[in-house]
Amino acid sequence: MAKRLEQVISALDRLHAEDPRSVDKDGKAIAAELLYAQRMSAWLATLAENPSECLQIAVRAQHLQRWQVPREDYPEGRVGYLTWRRDQGIRAGDTAAKLMNDVGYSSDDTQRVATLVNKKGLGRDADVQALEDCxxxxxxxxxxxxxxxxxxxxxxxxxxxxxxxxxxxxxxxxxxxxxxxxxxxxxxxxxxx
Incomplete structure (x- = not known):
């Protein structure tokens, strides 16, 4: 793994590990969001032979800090759910972009990750499809x-x-x-x- 990719994944995982909810994995407690992120990356490794760094970051950032804005803070129903999901994607994309900027990724790369996390182009963009499949x-x-x-x-x-x-x-x-x-x-x- 390239050094800057490893730095971003580690930074994302530190944020995931702050999730106050924990679950049991093999007899040990792990932050629920960190486990979700690890599962996302595991599926990407199964589905994509040589995923780009941007896709690897986007997959790992998929549910980044979701606990900070609970679903209950939004209105009931489909519109409330879609608004919450959109806002979560924007937050995750922005946070991932900042972490990427900190280690020298280009603005094109950070924009790409934001596009992927927000699933813009589903059905037309192979990387967005891979993230959705995961x-x-x-x-x-x-x-x-x-x-x-x-x-x-x-x-x-x-x-x-x-x-x-x-x-x-x-x-x-x-x-x-x-x-x-x-x-x-x-x-x-x-x-x-």
Whole structure:
């Protein structure tokens, strides 16, 4: 890993590690957001043979400091959710850009990371697609089962369908190969039929 890339990833991870929520990983507590970021990078390593430094940074910055602005601070419903998500992306992109500037990345590179984190060009930009695929696969692999128990059945089916539409064919293959509980697998099968 190039020195400046390593410096940015380390700086992002220090910020992730500030997440007050922790989860258990292999018997040890880890900041929830740091674990999410590590999972994002792991999926990128699976999906992309030689990802650019900008993509590696954007993937690692995907949920940067989300705990600082809770979803509950925004209105209920789809518009409130989309506004919250947009604002989170802008904050994460700006913070990643500052960290990149600090170690000598160009303004073109910092703008590229902001574009990726904000998922501008989904379906047209291969790097944006790769980031979205990572996010969808991390969700399906690690958070889907618990989330689906909290959401009304028909709404959950729509969420799965929307998630599926955002994914590439390669990510579809990966998703279908994920180990799932019988209940989760049945939900996915129903949503996709």
């Amino acid at each position: 996010a969808c696969l991390v969700f399906l692999e690690n958070y889907f089962a618990d989330f689906s128990r909290k959401v009304e059945h028909d709404h959950m089916l729509r969420i799965i369908q929307k998630t599926w539409r955002k994914m590439s064919p390669q990510a579809h293959e990966q998703a279908l190969a994920l180990p799932m509980s019988p209940a989760s697998a049945a939900l996915v099968k129903e949503a996709l039929s």
